Amino acid sequence: MDFAYSDRVEALRRELATFMDRFILPYNDEWHRETRSGRYPLTLLNDLKALAKDEQLWNLFLPDLPETAPGQRLSNLEYAPLAEIMGRIPWASEAFNCSAPDSGNMELLHRFGSEEQKQRWLTPLFEGEIRSCFAMSEPDTASADPTNLQTSIRREGDEYVINGRKWFVSGANHPQCRLVVVVGNSDPGDKQPPHQRHSMILVPMDSEGLNCVRNIPVLQHEAPEGHCELVFRNVRVPAEYLLGELGGGFAMAQARLGPGRVHHCMRSIGQCELALELMRERALERRAFGKYLHEYANLSDWIAQSRLEIEQARLLVLHAAWLLDTGGNEAARSAVAGIKVVVAQLQTRIVDRAIQVFGAMGLSPDTPLSYLWTWGRALRILDGPDEVHLRTVAREEMKKRANSAAKPCRISRCRRIYRTRGRAMLAPSLQT
Structure with missing residues (x-):
């Protein structure tokens, strides 16, 4: 590598x-x-x-x-x-x-x-002539488990009819947004396995029955391009607007998410670098109790720790990107899940330090720090909560053990070795 x-x-x-x-x-x-x-x-x-x-x-x-x-x-x-x-x-x-x-x-x-x-x-x-959005999460289901998604995609003759409610649809408020990619249940009878019951369909934003209910503020920050709540009431689109195969929604979503999470994480690392730069500048110029801020050991430690953590996170993300390039989404599954957890938590941690160094100014719009903190906190939920990604990493770790089940347990082997060698190292009077 x-x-x-x-x-x-x-x-x-x-x-x-x-x-x-x-x-x-x-x-x-x-x-x-x-x-x-x-x-x-x-x-x-x-x-x-x-x-x-x-x-x-x-x-x-x-x-x-x-x-x-x-x-x-x-x-x-x-x-x-x-x-x-x-x-x-x-x-x-x-x-x-x-x-x-x-x-x-x-x-x-x-x-x-x-x-x-x-x-x-x-x-x-x-x-770049139009924009688009992607509608997956729903307010009435635990969307971290996508098998719960309830928005229906039902075939009627030469059309599909979409009914449901989606929210946190990023970009839906953009004036040039012309298309929403909708993930919905296309198998109402549950005849297929859970991960083959959902499909993706392309819906023009001006479709009759599609309404943008509101632009949802994220931690009180309202994005102009929108994190919107959309309602689909008997929205009809031609059957040829189905994306890919019927029931292939989850497989396509996985193909989309890997590179997207690398993009999100690297943008987040750029914001962490910005926060660290601001922290350094503030620590050099601000005096309190007769010293510049960087002369206090705890603030100096914050700066050093932030640098180390950024470098570690960047290498993790680059490794995940390399795995995507060389092995595809399946090979990078655990790594991509891991960077989503590490980087989102990193952003809130580093920006929190920077806010503390700036004091009251860090809470105001005079710096970008308060916005960067809220976005970092949102990333711990958006695009999958930390707990789901940690579960993915844990499952991959347990698979490694399952795949080596035929081999002797390393822990048991080590215990035998330690018992044997440990007794040999004891004084003769203690070997009882």
Whole structure:
């Protein structure tokens, strides 16, 4: 495993960092000012998208892009450090057409969509002309266990009829959102095994019977692009809008989630790096009780510990990305689950330290820290709660033991060795 960045990736990192400094960061205040005023800055974003496409910093996330689509065709391992740079400013990914949930939806359509579906939705997504969203979680079920999902997808003649309620649908409030990918139960009689009862279907956002009930604030932060609650009441779409095979929803979701979690985690690490930078600057400039803050041992330890933890987490994520590239989703299952736990907890821990160093200012909108903390805390639930991912890791560990059941138990063997050698080392008078 060699995680050194190639010359190509190093060049892209420099280009991307320069673009962020020259064109994204100077507009950060304007973006927040516009969104707080209720105006989504589409003109600003469209200008940045056009510039990023001209600079060939576009569609960086998909290794097997079609030849006709613009993009760099990077592997997961190559894309990961670029996601970290973009993550420093949470809205920046959209400027490079690399934001969630579009990146995952593009992968779904690319891998499983029909030619007609690709022509209608994938091509404009690749070009950045439209946005999309992904509807899986439901308010009335424990969605961490997706076999509970109740939204129904029922065939009636040449159409499918969708009924149900979804929430925390990221991106659904974006003015350019044209498509929602819905996961629902297509086997109402429970005739199939639990993980073959659900399907994915493509629903245009302007479909009759589809209503956006509200944009849900996440820990009091309301995202302009939306984490929305959607209601589907007898929404009818043509049968050819079914994505992939009937009953293949879970398999497609797993194909989508692996790379997406690497993207999320590397963006989160970028935000941790930002929090650490702010912590360092504050500790150097602020004096209390006759000393600069960094001269106090506990604050110095916080800075050092944060650096060590970021480096550890980054290596874990790069390892998961490498496993995805070399072995696919199945080989990376445990690693991907692990990074989701480690990085979400890391973000709240490091940002919490930074807030403490800033004092009251850290609680205010004068720094990005309060937002970064809330987002890190949300990540411990969004995209699967910590407990589910820990369960996945534990199961993989137990499989290792089950696969070696024919071999003598190492613990028992070690105990025998220790008993024998331990008695031999005792003085003769004690060997009783």
